Amino acid sequence: MADQCMLGWILATLFVLFAIYCLVIKKKERGTKKDLLGSRRESVNCTATTNEECISGNVSDADVIIVGAGVAGAALAHTLGKDGRRVRVIERDLTEPDRIVGELLQPGGYLKLIELGLEDCVEKIDAQKVFGYALFKDGKHTRLSYPLEKFHSDVAGRSFHNGRFIQSMREKAVSLPNVHLEQGTVTSLLEEKGTIRGVQYKTKDGQELTAFAPLTIVCDGCFSNLRRSLCNPKVDxxxxxxxxxxxxxxxxxxxxxxxxxxxxxxxxxxxxxxxxxxxxxxxxxxxxxxxxxxxxxxxxxxxxxxxxxxxxxxxxxxxxxxxxxxxxxxxxMPAAPYPTPGALLMGDAFNMRHPLTGGGMTVALSDIVVLRNLLRPLRDLNDSPTLCKYLESFYTLRKPVASTINTLAGALYKVFCASPDEARKEMRQACFDYLSLGGVFSEGPVSLLSGLNPRPLSLVAHFFAVAIYGVGRLLLPFPSPKRIWIGARLISGASGIIFPIIRSEGVRQMFFPATVPAYYRSPPVM
CATH class of the missing domain: 3.30.9.100 (D-Amino Acid Oxidase; Chain A, domain 2)
Known part of the structure; x- marks a missing residue:
């Protein structure tokens, strides 16, 4: 009995000592945490963010800095944040944008939105489903429907107010605890021995700050003032x-x-x-x-x-x-990057095409999917030269989608414009009549336009099929020397439209990407 009492006293004493120990340690941890927070407030510059959080202005507290929070920047921030990256986004103006373009998302772009987990961003903004195009000429019209039979019923194009869509994506991005969005104007990239280390920017209050990260991605739009050091900007x-x-x-x-x-x-x-x-x-x-x-x-x-x-x-x-x-x-503007350690261009800052076909957002979202897949195997982004060499594959892997949409936009715009030239008139009429035939004659071009079938060879085949169809219209039922001459000029004009665009996109990367060494580049061991 005495032994049992003694054992009880020992256990009770140990329990009390353990409880006291826990209380003391917890109190010390609280004090240490408070001291650390206090010392951090004293040692870093802080800027206000949209959710009034405090962010360091002079230390590397992010894995990735994104300049710009438009369609590309906001979608990229959410994508990298969802993969566990610490992302810092610096946007010049956080009010709702008011643009007259960037309002039509093709079905191919919507599929990329689903792949990125952002499809709910087109909900609650009164977005409208788009199922195809209606083409009008000289009082006649033809309806061109997207080939959506193989997809879920929700898959279609979407049209909306650009600003509402961007704000929805910004809200989605900052809902992640590791994504920080702040207002500021990036004035320059910070370079050290050929490597981009971060950015210098002005806050809304005019305060000059710097931010550092292993990777800086510039997504500051078509009027970018940072791209000159990262690409050869031939803007038309x-x-x-x-x-x-x-x-x-x-x-x-x-x-x-x-x-x-x-x-x-x-x-x-x-x-x-x-x-x-x-x-x-x-x-x-x-x-x-x-x-x-x-x-x-x-x-x-x-x-x-x-x-x-x-x-x-x-x-x-x-x-x-x-x-x-x-x-x-x-x-x-064709994509002509200078591979730069520590930096990357995305969105309209990197590559633009005529907005006639509404393909810009599809290209941007497709690029984000490619970049996400390349970065996923990497835990550490600090070896900038090695990372830069590896990310050269990004420029090749993006080409099939980007070059198809870019080439189609440029070629269609030139074909659709009126011209006093007889050959150009015939090409324009041939394009309208070819698409009006229906079946594969309309489904093929529309699948290219929609981003559902981004195949460069298919694009070239349909483009010259239109030209040959136009020549056939000229030569039937009875050819004449004048019609033969116009037909020859039609083929020549079609070549003059599409081949310069293909050349600017890069013939090898567009049609034979597997022959580019960067296509096979494997993730570096870091």
Missing amino acids: VPSCFVGMILENCQLPCANHGHVILGDPSPILMYPISSTEIRCLVDIPGQKVPSISSGEMAKYLKTVVAPQLPPEVYDAFLAAVDKGNIRTMPNRS
């Missing part, structure tokens, strides 16, 4: 878009994008909400009629309005009278 501006919003009207073909082959160039229309239609009038060249003097309104009423379908005519005139007319240059 073939035309400008004049944008308006039409209200209280219905398009002739519901849930379809509309392309009117007008004179001098195409006119686009598509829904961006349940009550609004985006209208984009293309004007060739870099000079547009003055809005302030009334020249633009006169041009839209006298030149553009008579070419529109009657269903939207009154709404178009009302939008012109309302006066909310905006313009934007249409830029194209």
Whole structure:
């Protein structure tokens, strides 16, 4: 009995000592944590973020810095954050963007959105499903539907307000605890011995700060002021878009994008909400009629309005009278990167194409999928030269999708523009008639346009099939010397349209990527 009492006292004493020990240690840990937090506040510069968190301004507290939080930047931040990376995003303006482009996401882009886990970003923003295109010319029209039979019923194109979509993706990105978004203007990249170590930026309050990370990804859009040190920016501006919003009207073909082959160039229309239609009038060249003097309104009423379908005519005139007319240059720029240790370009800062086909977001999201898959095997990003060598494969692996969409956009724009040249007129008419044939003649080109079948060889085959079809129309039923000559010029003109675009994209990377050594580059051991 005494032994049992003694054992009980010993166990009770040990329990009390253990409890006291735990209380003392916990108190010490609290004090240590408090001291560490206090010392960190004293040793780092802090800037305000959108959720009022404190972020270091002078130490490397991130794995990746992303410059810009547009479509590419926000989607990339969420993607890398979901993979466990510490991501810091610096965006010039965190208010909702108000753009007249970047409002139509092709089905191929929507599939990439699903692959990245971002499909819910098109919900609750009044996005509209798009099932294809309606093509209008000289009072006739043909409907071109996306080949979606093999996909889930939810898979389709989406059209929406660009700003709502971006804000939705930003919110999704910052919902991850390891993604930090702050407002600031990046003024320069910080370089040390040929390697980008981070960025220098100004906060909203004008404070100059620096941020460091093993990898800096520049996604600051088409007007990027940082890309010159990372690529060879050969920017071309073939035309400008004049944008308006039409209200209280219905398009002739519901849930379809509309392309009117007008004179001098195409006119686009598509829904961006349940009550609004985006209208984009293309004007060739870099000079547009003055809005302030009334020249633009006169041009839209006298030149553009008579070419529109009657269903939207009154709404178009009302939008012109309302006066909310905006313009934007249409830029194209082939990807010509300088592989730079510690840095990478993405989105419109890296590669642009004419927005006629609405392929920009599809290319950006596809690029993010490629980059994510390349970075996933890597735990450490600090060996910048080795990482740079490995990421050269990114430029090759992205080519099939990017080059197909880029080439199609440039070629279609040139074909769809009006021209006094007889051969170009025939090519334009042949394209409309070819697509009107239906079956494989429309399904093939539309699958390329939608990003569902990004195959460069298929693109070239259909493009020259249109040209040959045009020659056949000229030579039947009875060829004449004049028609033979126009047919020869048609083939020559088609070659002159597509081959320069292919050359700028890179013939080897576009058609034979497996012959590029970087295609087989394996993840480095770090």
